[in-house]
Amino acid sequence: MMNVLNAVLSKIFEIIFIPFQNINPWYGMIVISLLTGILMLYVFKLTSDQEGIKKAKNKIKAHLLEMRLYKNDLITSFKAQGNILVSNFKYMRHSVKPLLVMIIPILLIIIHSNFWFAYDPLDINEKALLKIKLSEEYTPSNFDIKIIGNDFVNIETPPVRIDDEHEIAWRFSALKQGVHEIEIQAGEKSLTKSVSIGQRPLSKISPLKKRKSIMNELLYPVEKPLDKNSPVKSIEISYPTSGLRIFGMNIHWIISFFILSIIFGFSLKGLFGVEI
């Protein structure tokens, strides 16, 4: 079931981002934030007590006006402030249900968006680490593992085995543009890990591949998971983290997403007739 969900969602994201892959990632960010804003407005409308929210908001506004109208009466003014806080709690209470419902789609959107916006692909000749984590019952120094030779990465170091961490790491440099599969021979098992080199400004990058479990499939949906019984727990490539540049600053994509989706939500609430 997770496979199906991941496949569907991956496809949807790919389709959404097709027009924006060769241009500044901001365009893709704007589109996904807009769609998220609209979706959340719709969910909010369906799941919230719109009348209750409206009443609570009206009460807040009324008591704010009351403070202005009775500014010369300290007692009425303070009572109005108290009432604002009470109405604000009521307002927050009305937001709990839609908030809980929204967490699920929002989490899925964030998980998938993360693979598009959080990392930069490797440049040609850029160096990176490939790390493999083994199960606790295996000791890296005794474990038979090697990377199968290829023409898209150059393995620069022999494996560094850290027994305490159950980890084996290689440094490699990128050679050939494209999305490739690095083959790893771990004991009798043959494993693969995708590597993205010199891709378009907006491309899907999977830094981590983990063993099969519901949670791992949910959180790392881009690549097929490792076998449940595999001695390898995870394979990771240390991609450089990405950011969206604006006014010379590098902003984490989640911040941009947060701000933009809220701006779109607020701007479109009138159009969709949603009381927020």
Added chain:
Amino acid sequence: MKKKYVLFILLPLCLLIIPVSLRAYIGPGAGFAFLSSFLVFFLTFLLAIFSLLSWPFRFFFRLIRGRKSYKKSSVDQVVIVGLDGMEPTLVEKYLEEGKLPNLSKLKTSGTYKRLGTTIPAISPVAWSSFMTGCHPAKHNIFDFLSRNPSTYLPDLSSAQISNPKKFLSLGKYKIPLSKPVIKGLRKSIPFWKTLGQNGIFSTILRIPITFPPEKFYGHLISGMCAPDLKGSQGTFSFYSSEKTDVDEGGMVIPVDVKNGQIETYISGPQNSLHKNEEEIHLPMKILINKSNDSVAIKTSGKTFHLKKNELSDWIKITFKPGLGMKIRAICRFYVSEISPKFKMYMTPLNIDPEKPSLPISHPFIYSVYLAKLLGPYNTLGEADDTWALNEGVIDEDTFLKLCYDNHKESEDMLFNAMKKTRRGVIACWFQVTDSIQHMFFRYLDKKHPALKHARSEKSEKVIEDLYTKMDDLVGRVIEKLNKNSCLIVMSDHGFKQFKRGVNINSWLYKNGFLSLKKGKNTSGEWFKDVDWERTKAYGLGLGGIYINVKGREEKGIVDPGREYTALKSELKTKLESLRDEKENQNAIRTIYDRDKIPSGPYKDNCPDLIVGYHNGYRVSWDSVTGKVDSHTFQDNIKAWSGDHCIDPEIVPGVLFCNRKIGQKKASIVDIAPTVLKLFGIKPPAHMDGTSLL
């Protein structure tokens, strides 16, 4: 079911604790709530800080001013409950029968008196005298209508609303470059303005003739004479698939039912942005569901459902005249028939108090504040739609529901004001007593001609219920009073039966004082066929007779000197002996000559003569609007069966007070000086009344 609910809550919570670096973000929904709430907290915190920091300064300012303000005051709070048209004979009867326990307590521990009214005894006149302490010649309100001497046509006496004078022409649009003129015509100074000048705060709720609102130290929401969105005093709409007519107060919008649907419109205000100023129409679709006797109404981007014989809540609608402008209104709907004929009533378009298109309160935000705190409320001056019942487009139960719903809104405003105005004046006007008595008074007189003709589904119990409900209101007000409060419960005039209508214009015509154009023996509305060059006198409004004076009226023929005086005298003599042969009694008790009643700077706008009818009579419906025919007397067969536009001597109001008031005869002009006196303020010299204390 429970398990599902737990899962529903737990699953998202589990997702929240997943160790993803992005878990801090939980979506725009949370963002909306978080941002808004944070903003509210932040704003409240800022305001609290500001209140605290500025409090010492304001405290000292108020201390200095307040000392002066309340130094001579014998009360902290004065609460005035204005029950329009409460009739003393009925109050006294119900008091005797023990049906008004709260008013009885007031009478015993304080005062009860009959309260003299104004000449004429009409609400806008009387309430203007209430607030200014002056007779009408000083406040310039003599009726609902005044006449334009240049055209002989009526104008609204209380306010003048005119379009902006400067425009920029742009295609089909004319963009206003100046503000529309909204001018109040009531003169003199209301007592709350004098109180404010002395640092005493007032909350004035729906008192008549307060549109447009004037600036003063306090809050005000306009009452009677505040217009609807069409600029009228209340125009209802009646949607009917059957050919129907209404005489006054509304418009019929014919509809066709096709495939269970009706495509129609809401008739809005004139589009002053358009050069041709056509009426704005808001499309409305009505989907009929015969199986459960209900309709779905789609308009202004929303859909609401309404069952047959059910009055809707206030529905907000928006008219878009163009250029991105919006005009907002609120209205209610009532479907009386669905099949085979469709009939639906819509109240007049009330100005939306939350986003008012005209100023209806002082300060401007006060109406917004009340709407946000208490919900939408009627803003039309006369919201109890007596015309709709008169014209038979709603039944008596619906009318009563409408009235009491409107009344409840006013009550809520009063109690909110009492809670927040701990020092100063709170005055609130209630229309329900006037409207219900107008429409149900016939039930108190078995011989009333309207009992045979108008709908008669109720009994005299309606009036008794009304009085006991008002008594209950007084009881609840007493409970909320401060220790050192003065409560005044009053009415502006009383009520009597209106059984026979007198067409003054027909009488003037028959007696040679009014002439019609050659070949005519009747005239349509507003003196359509009157020959002004041969007319000496004409009647307009609810009791006024005007002399066609040379140099004053456009086509005046009566010399302003001796001829004028002699004509008035002749009319007075003849009218006071006007006999209703059918009832074998005189119809008119007194004719008041404007030169013999209290004078003032606006005397010239007063009718030359004011007719004081006997009990049972009133000016006829046709005469009010300047119609002339062959009948002087007509039975009044409309549901509007009680009235007070008669001799003021026989329709005094009532006055209750929780304080002892001297033996002096009380008049409505005495209320303003009394309130000033309670706060230790000497009444200004222009006031005609004197303190009752």
